């Protein structure tokens with residue numbers, strides 16, 4: 001076996017239950033399983049997983065990245081700031097929207113790492129990404145600071 005590609009992920013033949021899973025399952029994997037279940041809130045794991053997924057996405061432009069992010073229902077991203085050293089991307093309708101606030105916690109690092117992987121593929125350069133806002137932290141949306149390295 002050569003391993004799976006992102007194209008393989010679209011080969012779905014589930015006749016009764018279709019191609020969707022409930023958001024509460026995704027949340028349970030992300031928050032109960034990874035954020036609470038792994039050492040260091042899953043930090044290094046989410047970065048590895050997210051980057052790998054991001055790099056596997058069929059994207060060639062920044063617009064593709066934003067579009068795929070929305071298609072996969074990770075959230076609705078938009079660039080809110082462009083600077084010489086990087087950009088800021090805000091995400092509306094993130095999976096975490098509606099969860100009870102837990103101030104001091106930002107929980108969408110996997111989603112940020114997906115963005116990082118996809119954007120570094122498009123720009124062919126190394127990036128660092130930092131979660132700077134999160135609904136769970138009581139912010140108005142989730143937001144990432146992406147810096148060129």
Ligand SMILES: [Zn+2]
Pocket residue numbers: 094095096097107108134135136142
């Ligand atoms: Zn979020």
